[in-house]
Amino acid sequence: MKLNHPLNRKKAAQQRPVMRVIIALILFAAAIFGMTIPKLYYISEPGFSRDAGGLIQLPHASGEDEEAITRTPGTAKSPDPTPDANRDKKINEKLAPAPGWYYTTIRLDRANMLQALSAWIGPGEVYTARSVLGGLNEASYMKRMNRIMLLALQDAAEAAMKEAGIPLKSVPQSVVVESGGAFGDAFKLEVGDMVLKANGKPIHEMVGLLTELDAAFSAEAPMRLEVQRDGNRLQLEGRVELQNLALLSRSIGSEDSGLPSFNELRQLYLPGQSEPLKWGEAGAGGPSAGLMAALAWYDSLDQGDLLARRAIAGTGTLDVEGFVGAVGGVAEKVSAAAAAGAEWFLVPASEAKLAEKAARSVGKNDRTGQEMKIIAVTSLAEAIEKLQLDDSNL
Known part of the structure; x- marks a missing residue:
């Protein structure tokens, strides 16, 4: 009964503005503290998916007819005189993804302790800055990773040419x-x-x-x-x-x-070429685009049509002998592929279960109503063999 006394109610009413000010100050201090905490962590998120078709390029100085050596993937043996028309064609009122060999990436965002704790509670992966950078600054780290990407593209080009039976210098x-x-x-x-x-x-x-x-x-x-x-x-x-x-x-x-x-x-030199192959800008570092770069390059060298106007994504390292190696961030890369509309995802066999779990998590494709198909591979040759099958047998 005492709490309902008019004097108590008046006193409580007088205290409310003070409490609001105190709470506001606490929240403001917490925000300032959160912004000034050193960002000693990285949180991984899905990155981008890009067509690997431009990663390995012909030289342009020799003057030879490029079409005599390579073609644009997805255009050979096609009765359609405008093979890219499907890019703007709506199927079931959903825009079809552009055909291509999509390599996928993860994005690492700097985070402080509070942001890292939030990601740990949620679905994100958290890494310490030292485990990622190894004590380097970001510029030096990316310079090293870009050099590793260049090595990966060289191995991919050589492996693809071996698989296509084309001699290489x-x-x-x-x-x-x-x-x-x-x-x-x-x-x-x-x-x-x-x-x-x-x-x-x-x-x-x-x-x-x-x-x-x-x-x-x-x-x-x-x-x-x-x-x-x-x-x-x-x-x-x-x-x-x-x-x-x-x-x-x-x-x-x-x-x-x-x-x-x-x-x-x-x-690396193609037969009859006086200038070496060139390497496109990947927009990312590391070796994990090797498999998709090799498939794109092989498809441009081969006289068939391996892509068959599909949107195929994937990840995996590739050595010069054509063997596929494991990578990190498979779940994030599957999400990136799904966002690009890819319906197939190539992955190192050792990480196939992770990819399948991620595919179930992202759900069904808006256009097809089907989950992304995960294709586990151990080599470039196996990837080519599986992609030559009918889609229903993949």
Whole structure:
């Protein structure tokens, strides 16, 4: 009964504006605190899907008829004189996606602790800045990832040409560290390092590097390397161990062994061409566009029509022998593909279950009413074989 006394009600009414001010100040302070917390995390989100058709390009300086070597994917053996007309044609009142080989990406957004906690509670993936950047700034990290993308496109082009049975001339230019690791007993190589010299001798290919490694081991002398890292030249020195030399000679250094692995930056020439292939701007770094770049390039070389006017997305690394490797961010990439309207998604076999779960999560395609079809592959050859099947058998 005491609470209903008029004096108590008057006192409570007088306190309300004060409480509102206090709450407003607390919220304002929390907002300022949230904006000023260092952004030490990354949150992954679906990125973009883009046609891989322009990632590997013919040179334009030779003057030869490009159509004699390649064609636009999806145009061969087509009775339709305007193969792109379907881009603007509505099917079931829904706009059909443009045919193409879509490579997919994830987007990493900087986040502070509060944003990271929110993402942890929700569906997002959270990474520490150090786990992503490895202590680099973003500009240096992207420069390294762009170099890895270039290596991936070279391997994709070479693998596609082998699969198409077209001879290729490859001219090594330099040796690049593809995955970092300890090398010898005193120094470590990092992703994207370019090996300039070994024991004072210029290095342009793996054979030269391995020769100098073997010479240093045989002489029981330190190995001296000059590398370019983030625009700077560094002098590194260390001793070579027998077991490391054996592994490196097979170029199978890995995170498990703690050794670096290498690849060659090289120029690739088609038959009859005096200028090398060119590489398009991917808008992203890393090796995961390799599979889709290879399929797009193969389809332009082959006399069939592998694309068959479909919108096919996917992800996966690809080595020069045509083997597909796992990537990260599969769920986000499936979402990116779905947003682009793709109805098929190629994925490394080891990550197929993740992709299938993601496809169920994004739901049915607005136009077709069907879930995205996930195609698990282990090699470029297997991907081509499966895509040659009727859609109902995929």
